[in-house]
Amino acid sequence: MIYIIAILTILFVVLTFKVISQTRKIINKNKAAESDPSYQGAPDSANNINAAGLLIFWILAVIATTWSYIHYSQYFLPEASSVHGRQTDFWFWVSMAIITVAFFLVNSFLFVFSYLYRHSGKRKAAFYTHNNTLEVVWTTVPAVVMTGLVLSGLVVWSEITSDAPEDAEVIEITGRQFAWMVRYSGEDGEFGKSNYKLMNDGEGNPLGLDFTDPNSYDDFYNSTELHIPKGKPVLLKIKARDVLHSVFIPHMRVKMDAVPGMPTKFWFIADKSTDEMKAALGDSEFDYEIACTEICGKSHFGMRMVLKVDEPEDYAKWKREQKPILTLNPDLLVHVPEKLKARALRYIEADALPAANDSTAVAAAVEIN
Amino acid sequence: MAAHSLAEEHGHAEHGHEEHHEQGFFSKYVFSLDHKTIAKQYLISGILWAVLGGLMSVIFRLQLAFPDMDMTFLKPFLGHWINESGKLDNNFYLALVTMHGTIMVFFVLTAGLSGTFSNLLIPLQIGARDMASGFMNMISYWLFFIAGVLMFISLFLPHGPAGGGWVIYPPLSALEEANPGSGTGMTLWLVAMAIFIASSLLGSINYVTTTLNLRTKGMSMSKLPLTIWSFLFTAVLGILSFPVLFSAALLLIFDRSFGTSFYLSDIYIQGQALPNQGGSPILFQHLFWFLGHPEVYIVILPAFGITSEIISTNSRKPIFGYKAMILSMLGIMVLAFIVWAHHMFVTGMNPFLGSIFMLLTLIIAVPSAVKGFNYITTLWRGNLIFTPAMLFAIGMVSFFVSGGLTGIILGNAALDIQLHDTYFVVAHFHLVMGSAAFFSMIAGVYHWFPKMYGRMMNSTLGYIHFWISFIGVYMVFIPMHYIGIAGFPRRYYQWSGFKVFDTFADLNIVITIAAAITVFAQFIFIYNFFYSMFKGKKASANPWKSNTLEWTTPVDLGHGNWPGEIPTVYRWPYDYSKPGAPDDFIPQNVPFSATPESNTPEENELIAKEKEIENIKYDHSIPD
Numbered sequence: 005m006i007y008i009i010a011i012l013t014i015l016f017v018v019l020t021f022k023v024i025s026q027t028r029k030i031i032n033k034n035k036a037a038e039s040d041p042s043y044q045g046a047p048d049s050a051n052n053i054n055a056a057g058l059l060i061f062w063i064l065a066v067i068a069t070t071w072s073y074i075h076y077s078q079y080f081l082p083e084a085s086s087v088h089g090r091q092t093d094f095w096f097w098v099s100m101a102i103i104t105v106a107f108f109l110v111n112s113f114l115f116v117f118s119y120l121y122r123h124s125g126k127r128k129a130a131f132y133t134h135n136n137t138l139e140v141v142w143t144t145v146p147a148v149v150m151t152g153l154v155l156s157g158l159v160v161w162s163e164i165t166s167d168a169p170e171d172a173e174v175i176e177i178t179g180r181q182f183a184w185m186v187r188y189s190g191e192d193g194e195f196g197k198s199n200y201k202l203m204n205d206g207e208g209n210p211l212g213l214d215f216t217d218p219n220s221y222d223d224f225y226n227s228t229e230l231h232i233p234k235g236k237p238v239l240l241k242i243k244a245r246d247v248l249h250s251v252f253i254p255h256m257r258v259k260m261d262a263v264p265g266m267p268t269k270f271w272f273i274a275d276k277s278t279d280e281m282k283a284a285l286g287d288s289e290f291d292y293e294i295a296c297t298e299i300c301g302k303s304h305f306g307m308r309m310v311l312k313v314d315e316p317e318d319y320a321k322w323k324r325e326q327k328p329i330l331t332l333n334p335d336l337l338v339h340v341p342e343k344l345k346a347r348a349l350r351y352i353e354a355d356a357l358p359a360a361n362d363s364t365a366v367a368a369a370v371e372i373n
Numbered sequence: 374m375a376a377h378s379l380a381e382e383h384g385h386a387e388h389g390h391e392e393h394h395e396q397g398f399f400s401k402y403v404f405s406l407d408h409k410t411i412a413k414q415y416l417i418s419g420i421l422w423a424v425l426g427g428l429m430s431v432i433f434r435l436q437l438a439f440p441d442m443d444m445t446f447l448k449p450f451l452g453h454w455i456n457e458s459g460k461l462d463n464n465f466y467l468a469l470v471t472m473h474g475t476i477m478v479f480f481v482l483t484a485g486l487s488g489t490f491s492n493l494l495i496p497l498q499i500g501a502r503d504m505a506s507g508f509m510n511m512i513s514y515w516l517f518f519i520a521g522v523l524m525f526i527s528l529f530l531p532h533g534p535a536g537g538g539w540v541i542y543p544p545l546s547a548l549e550e551a552n553p554g555s556g557t558g559m560t561l562w563l564v565a566m567a568i569f570i571a572s573s574l575l576g577s578i579n580y581v582t583t584t585l586n587l588r589t590k591g592m593s594m595s596k597l598p599l600t601i602w603s604f605l606f607t608a609v610l611g612i613l614s615f616p617v618l619f620s621a622a623l624l625l626i627f628d629r630s631f632g633t634s635f636y637l638s639d640i641y642i643q644g645q646a647l648p649n650q651g652g653s654p655i656l657f658q659h660l661f662w663f664l665g666h667p668e669v670y671i672v673i674l675p676a677f678g679i680t681s682e683i684i685s686t687n688s689r690k691p692i693f694g695y696k697a698m699i700l701s702m703l704g705i706m707v708l709a710f711i712v713w714a715h716h717m718f719v720t721g722m723n724p725f726l727g728s729i730f731m732l733l734t735l736i737i738a739v740p741s742a743v744k745g746f747n748y749i750t751t752l753w754r755g756n757l758i759f760t761p762a763m764l765f766a767i768g769m770v771s772f773f774v775s776g777g778l779t780g781i782i783l784g785n786a787a788l789d790i791q792l793h794d795t796y797f798v799v800a801h802f803h804l805v806m807g808s809a810a811f812f813s814m815i816a817g818v819y820h821w822f823p824k825m826y827g828r829m830m831n832s833t834l835g836y837i838h839f840w841i842s843f844i845g846v847y848m849v850f851i852p853m854h855y856i857g858i859a860g861f862p863r864r865y866y867q868w869s870g871f872k873v874f875d876t877f878a879d880l881n882i883v884i885t886i887a888a889a890i891t892v893f894a895q896f897i898f899i900y901n902f903f904y905s906m907f908k909g910k911k912a913s914a915n916p917w918k919s920n921t922l923e924w925t926t927p928v929d930l931g932h933g934n935w936p937g938e939i940p941t942v943y944r945w946p947y948d949y950s951k952p953g954a955p956d957d958f959i960p961q962n963v964p965f966s967a968t969p970e971s972n973t974p975e976e977n978e979l980i981a982k983e984k985e986i987e988n989i990k991y992d993h994s995i996p997d
Contacts, residue, residue, distance in 0.1 A: 013886075020837065042913035044829055045687075047758040050836060054759035057840065058767065069851060079876045080858045081791070089791075096788050103778040110745060110774045117752040118767060121688070122759070128957060129690040129950035130754035138750070139697045139743065146742040150735040153785060157735075158728055160787035165724030181551065181642070203641040212641070242721075246642040247545040247552075248654055250719065250794065254860040254873050257791045261720045263654055264544055265638025268721030293873050297794040297862040299538045300545060301552045302464045305865040 023053070047123040055122035062115035066108065082255050083284075085276040085292070085313070088164050089257030095156055102149060168271035172237035177230065177294075178211060179242075179249030179262040182303035184294060187211055187225045190328055196220020203245065208333030210245075215330075215339040221351050224326040230294060231312045232274055233319035239271040250298035253311060255281075261298055274313045281313075396932075404515070406507030407932050411514050412493035413825060416818070418521060419485020420899065423811075426476035427892040431885075433469045436461050438878075438885035440867040454533070463866040467536040468554050470864055472528065474539030475562070477807065479569060480524070482672040484517050486814045487611075490675055491580045491604040493821060497923035498598050500589025500940060502933045505582040509575050516572035520565040527561035535562035538864060540665065543636040543657050547628050550643050559629070563622050570619045577608035577615075584608075589922070591942035591986040596961065598921050598946040599692060602699050603678025606706040607671050614667040614710070621660035628652070655720055662713035669806045670709040673773070674702060676813035677744060680766045683820050684748055686919045687763035688755030689957045691947035694747045701740035701747075708737040718786040719793050727786045734784035738777070745774045756950065756957070760917070761835025765816035768843045769809045775847075776804025779854065794864075797857025800850045808846045815842075815898065822902075823916050827928045828909030834901040838894060845891030852880045920946045920960045941987055943979075 040046070084090045121129075168174075176187040176195060189195045196219040203212035210227075213220040232238045242251055244262035251270070252259045260270040282290045292311035296304055314322060330336055330351040340348040405411060432451075435442060443459035444451075454465040492510065496503055504510045527534040536554025537546040541562065549556040584597075584605045627633040628649075636657045637649035677698075685692040692698060714722060714730040748770045757763065779801040782788050792798060815838075822830045856877050861868060868874035915924035925940050940962035948959040953971035965972050966980045 020841075023837075042915070043918055044823075044910070044913055044916035045758065045760055045918065048832065050833070051757075051759050054764060054836060055757070058759075058764075061844065065847065072852065072855070076852075076855045076877075076880065080855065082860065082873055092787050092791060095785070096782065096791070099782045099785065099788065103781055107775055107778055110749065111771055113749045114752070114767065114771055114774070117749060117755075118757060118759075121752060121755045121757050123689075123756050127756055129688060129756040131691065131949075131951050132693065132750075132754065133691045133947070134694045134697065138746075139694055142746045143739060143743055147736075147739050150738055150781070153781065154732055154735045157731055157785040157787045161724065161728060161731065161785075164787060164790070165727070200639040200641050201646045203646060205644060246640055247548070248542055252794075252860075252862065254791075259719050259790050259793055263721050264640050265650070266653060266655065266721060289872070291872065293871050295862060295871055295874075298542070299467065299864045302467065302866075304467075305463075305862075305867055306870050308870055 051123050055119045058115045059119035062111060065111075083276075083281070084255065084257055085274055085281065086256040086258070087273045087275055088160070089255070089272070091160055092164075092257050095153075095160060098156075099153060102153075164272075168239040168269070169237045172239040172271055173233055174239045174241060175230065175232065176211075176241045176243065177251055177262075178245055179251070179296065179300070179307070180210070180245040181247065181301050182296075182307050183227055184230070184249075184251075184296075184307060184309040185210060185225055185227045186230045186309075187223055188323065188326065189219075190222030190224055192219060192222055194219040196223050200245070202339075207336060208329065209336060211329075213329060213336075215336060215348070216341050216344070218344055218347050221330050221340075221348050222328045224328045226326070227309075229310045229312055231314055231319060231322050233316045234277045234313050235273065235275055236316060237271055237273050239269060242268045242270065247300050248298045249296045249300050249307065252295045252297040253292065254295070255292050256311075259297060277313045277315055278311075279315075404511055406503070406511050408492045408496050408504045408507070408510060409825065409930070409934075411510050412489050414514050415484055415488030415492060415517070416825075418518065419481050419489060419814075420902070422476050422480040422485065422521065423895070424899070426473050426481060427895060429469045429473040429476075431889050431892050432461070433466055433473070434885040434888045436466055436866065438882045440869060464536060464553050465533055466866045467538070467552075467864065468533045468558070471536050471538055471541075471554065472524075472534050475524070475535070475566075478539060478668065478672070479566070480521060482807070482810045482814070483573065483668070484569070486672065486810060486817075487580075487604065487607055487675050488514070488517065488576060489814070490600070490679060490817050490821075491576070491608070493825065494600050494923065495580055495583050495604055496587070497824065497926065497934060498601055498921050498946075499584060499587060499592055500922050500935075500942065501583060501587035502935070502939070504579050505587060506579055510579050513572045513575035513579065516568050516575065520569035520572060523561050523565035523568070527558045527565070530557050530561070532556050532558060534558040540658075540661055541625070542661075543625060543628065543654055544640055547625060547637060548640070548642060548647075560626075563626055563629075567619060567622055570615045570622075573611055573615050577611040580604055580608035581612070589939045589942055590989045592922075592961075596942055596945050598678075599681035599695070599698055599702075600675075600678035600921075603674045603681075603702060606702050607674045610667045610671050610674070610706055610709060614664045614671075617660055618664035621657055621664070624660075625657065655717070655722065658717055658720060659714070662716045663710075665716065666713040667709045669802070670705055672810045673806050674705070676769060676773075676810040677702060679813045679817040679820075680748065680769050682921070683762045683766040683816050684751050684770075685947055685949065686820075686917050687758045687760055687766075688751055689758070689949045690751055690755040691949055692747070693750040693753075694743075695945065695947060697743060698747055701743045704740040705737060708733060708740070712737055715784055715786075715789075718789045724786075731784060731786045735781065738781055738784070741773075741777055745770060745777070760819065761830070761832055761839055762816045762820035764836065764839040764843075765812045765819065768839065768846075769812040769816065772804050772809040772812060772846065776801055776806070776809065776850070780805060791860065792857060794862055795857045796853050796861045796863055799863050800853035800857055803853070804846070804850045808850070812842075812846075818898075818902065820917065821923075822905065822909075823912030823928075824923050824926070824930070826906045826909070827912055828905050829912050829916065830905040830909060831901050834897055838897045838901070841894035841897070842891055845887050845894060848887035849884050849891065852884050856880060856884075915960075918956070918958045920948060920958050922961055925960060925962055943983060943986070944976075 081093055084093050178185045197214040197217040198212045199214050200212050202214055203210060242260050242262045244264045249262040256272055256274055258270050258272055260268050282288055294309040294311050296307035328351045331353060334352045337348060444455050444461055445459040448455045454462045456462055532553040535558045536552055545551050546555050546559050584601055624635040628635050628637055634649035634652035636654050637652045640647045681692050712730060712734045714726060715734040718727045783792060783801055819830055819835055861874050912928055914928050922940060926934050942961045943964045944961055946961050950957045951959060951971045959968060964983050965976045966983060
C-alpha cells in the first residue's frame with residue numbers, strides 16, 4: 005500500500021511539474037498575441053488544458069469511485085441482525101441508488117458542459133436568461149422524489165419509534181464515563197425504584213437503587229455484557245449518569261442518546277443469535293458490540309460493551325444464574341428499612357452475612373434458606 | 374426585467390468630489406472606517422485562522438491513520454500534549470477536533486467569508502461610498518478580533534481549550550470534572566463566542582441597512598447582483614438566529630458559574646451527586662441548533678452569491694433563472710429556520726417532532742437542487758473562460774451537489790438512526806458546506822483580488838492550487854463516506870478497540886495523506902496572495918470584462934470608491950453576450966439609449982424613463 009502511494013505521489017509530482025512548464029510556455033506565447041491589454045482575464049491557452057482537465061478528472065473520478073465503491077462495499081453496513089434494521093437498510097440502499105444516479109448525472113452535465121463550451125473566439129455564448137418550463141420541471145421532479153422518500157421514511161420511522169409490545173423484555177442500560185451498565189428486573193419482572201442521589205460506587209450501588217422499594221432486591225446488573233433473547237422484542241430503557249452518551253449497536257441499527265435526567269428508550273427484535281452470526285461469518289471470535297456515539301470525554305472511544313444474543317432458553321438460563329445486586333453487596337442491607345429486612349434477607353447468602361448483624365436477622369435468613 | 378418602481382429608491386449623498394483628508398497609519402490600516410480595508414482585515418484574519426484550523430486537522434488525521442505513530446517530532450509545538458511515549462494526548466485530540474470545528478465554522482467560513490465579501494462588495498456593487506455606518510463596521514471587526522484573541526489564548530491553557538466538540542453539549546461542557554477542556558478553556562470559548570456574536574450582529578445590521586438604503590440611482594432590488602441578494606439573506610439569517618446562540622451560551626455560563634440548572638439534572642459524577650435538578654440538556658441542543666442549522670446557510674448563501682457572479686461572468690452568459698435563484702435563496706432562508714431538529718432525531722426528542730422535521734428537511738432539498746440545475750444551465754452554451762476563480766466556482770458546484778445528495782439520506786430520520794454521528798455525517802457536511810463554501814471563498818479572492826489590491830494574482834499558480842485542492846478534497850471525502858456507511862463513529866481517538874470498526878485502516882491512510890497534501894497546497898495560494906499583493910501584475914479597471922458596478926471604479930480606488938459621481942444603473946447585471954451588442958458584456962451603468970442595437974422592445978420603452986432615474990434627488994444630509 006505504502007509503495008503504491010509513494011509511486012503515485014512521485015508520478016503526481018512529475019506530472020505537476022510537466023503541466024506547469026507546459027502551461028508556462030503556452031501562456032508566454034499567448035501573451036504576445038493578446039490584443040486588448042486591459043482585458044487581463046482573457047482566456048489563455050491553459051483554458052483548453054483546464055477544460056480537458058475537468059473532463060479527464062471526471063472520467064477518472066467515475067472509474068475511481070465505481071471501483072472503490074465495489075471494492076469497499078464488503079465493509080459497508082455490517083450485516084443487519086434486527087427486524088427493523090433490514091427495513092432501514094433496504095430504504096438506505098433505495099435512497100443510495102437514487103442519489104448515486106443523481107451524483108453521476110449532475111456531475112456529468114457539469115463537467116461535460118465545462119469541456120464542450122470552453123472558450124472559443126469564433127463563438128458567442130447564448131443569451132439564455134430563463135425558461136420557466138425548465139424551472140418548473142426541475143422543481144417538480146426533486147419534489148416528487150423527495151415526497152416518495154419522505155413518505156417511506158415516515159412509515160418506517162413511526163414503526164420503529166412506536167411503543168414497544170406489551171411482552172417486550174425490558175432492560176435498563178446506563179451510560180457513565182466511560183462504561184455501560186445494564187440492569188435486569190430479576191425474577192419478579194419489576195424494576196426497583198432508583199434515584200441518582202443514592203448512587204454510590206464505593207458501596208456497590210452504582211445505579212442508585214432505592215432499597216426502600218422491595219422490587220429492587222432481586223434486580224441484578226452487569227457491566228461487561230448485555231444479554232438479550234433472540235426473536236423477542238427487547239425494550240432498552242436508556243439512562244445516563246453523568247454526561248450525554250449514546251447507545252449504538254451497529255449490527256442492530258440501534259442508536260439512542262442517553263440523557264442525564266431524561267430516560268429515553270429504543271425497542272427492537274434481534275433475530276440472529278451470536279452463535280448463528282459466528283457460524284455465518286465463519287468467525288469464532290465474533291461478538292455484537294455496543295459503542296458510544298455522543299462525545300463524552302477522553303475515553304469516549306473506549307466505551308465498549310459486548311452484546312450477547314442468546315436463544316430464548318439459554319437467555320432464561322443465564323438470567324437464573326445471575327446474582328442480585330444485594331447478594332453481591334450484602335452491606336447494602338443497612339439501607340433496607342427494618343420492616344422489609346426479612347424480604348431482603350432472602351437475597352443474602354448465609355455466609356456473606358455481616359458478622360455484626362443482629363441475631364434476629366440471622367435467624368430469619370437461616371429460616372428462609 | 375420589466376419596468377421598475379423607482380419611488381422607493383433611496384440613495385446616498387453625492388459629493389461629486391473625492392475627499393482628501395490625510396489619514397494616519399492607525400486610522401488608515403488599523404482602526405479604519407473604510408469598508409474595503411475592513412474587508413481586507415477580515416480576509417487576512419480568516420486566512421490566518423484557516424491555516425491554524427487546517428493544520429489542526431492534519432494532526433488529528435495523523436492520529437486516525439497511524440494510531441501507533443511516534444509523534445515526538447510534534448513536541449516542540451504541542452509540548453505536554455505529546456506524552457512520554459510519543460502519543461497524542463486523547464484529551465487534546467478532542468480539543469483539536471473541537472477547535473478545528475469552531476475555527477472553521479465561525480472564524481473562517483462566517484467571519485472570513487461574509488465579513489470579507491459583504492464588506493467589500495455591498496458598497497461597490499450597489500453603488501455606495503461606504504457602509505451605512507463605518508464606525509459600527511469598524512467595531513464589528515475589532516470585536517471579531519478580540520473574540521479571536523481570546524479563542525487563541527485558550528489554546529495555551531494548561532488544561533487546553535474547549536474539548537466537548539464544536540457543539541459544546543452540556544453537561545460535558547458544563548462540568549469541569551467531566552472533561553479538562555470544560556474548565557477555563559470552555560469559559561474562554563463562551564466569552565469569545567459571545568463577543569463574536571456581537572460582532573456578527575453589528576456586521577449584519579450594517580449589511581441589511583446598506584443594501585436597503587444606499588443603493589445608487591436606478592439600482593432597484595430587481596437589478597441587484599445575486600451576490601448582494603445572498604449577502605442580504607445571510608445577514609437576515611444571522612440577525613435572527615445568532616441571538617439564540619447567545620442565549621444558549623448565556624444560560625450555559627449561568628449553569629457553569631452561578632449554580633443554575635437550565636441544562637443540568639440528576640448527575641452523579643466522580644462519587645458526587647450534584648444538587649442540580651429539573652434542567653434539560655435537550656433544551657441546549659434546541660437552542661444551539663436554532664442557530665446551528667441556519668449557520669450552515671449563513672456559510673453557504675454567500676458562497677452561492679459569489680459562485681453565481683463568477684460563473685456568469687466567466688461563462689460570458691447571463692446567470693440562468695435570475696428570479697428562480699433569488700426565490701430559491703429566499704426559500705432556503707425561510708426553511709433554514711425550521712429544520713434545526715434534524716440534528717436531534719436520536720436525542721430522545723419526541724418521535725412525532727422527528728417526523729415533522731424530516732418532512733421540512735427534505736423540502737429544503739428542492740430549492741437547493743434548483744440552484745444546482747441553474748448553475749449547470751448557465752454553463753450550457755456558454756463561452757467558458759477557466760480563470761482560477763471560475764475553476765474554483767465549478768468545484769464549488771460539484772461539491773455542493775455531491776455533498777448535498779447525501780443530505781437526502783441523513784434528513785430521513787429512519788436512516789439517520791444508523792448514520793447519526795458517524796463519518797457519513799462528517800463527510801456530508803465537509804463537502805456540502807465546508808469545502809463548497811471554502812472553494813467559493815477562494816474563488817472570490819481570485820476574482821476580486823484586482824479590486825482589493827489593484828494587482829492580478831498569478832493564474833498558473835492558481836491552476837495548480839485548484840487542481841491539487843479539487844482532487845484532494847474528493848480524495849478525502851468520498852472515502853470518508855464509505856467509512857461512515859460502515860458505522861465508524863466520529864470524535865473517536867481510535868477505533869481499534871472495536872472489532873466492528875477494525876477495518877478500513879488503508880482508507881484512513883489515504884484520507885490522511887490526501888488531507889495533508891490538500892492543506893499544504895493552500896500555502897501555494899497564500900504565497901500567491903501575499904506575493905501578488907506587492908509584486909503582482911498591475912490590474913486594469915475591469916480585467917474580467919464584468920458588468921457589475923465595482924469594475925467601474927478606478928484601479929487605485931480611494932475612500933469613497935468613485936472619484937466623481939456614483940454611476941447610475943440602468944440594467945440588470947447579467948447582460949453578457951447580448952444578441953446585437955458588439956461586445957460580449959454591457960455594464961450596468963450603460964443606458965439603454967446607448968445600446969439601440971441590442972435592446973429588446975421592452976427595453977426600448979425604458980429609455981423614456983432614463984431621465985427620470987438620473988434626476989432622482991437624494992437627501993444630502995446623510996453623511997458619507
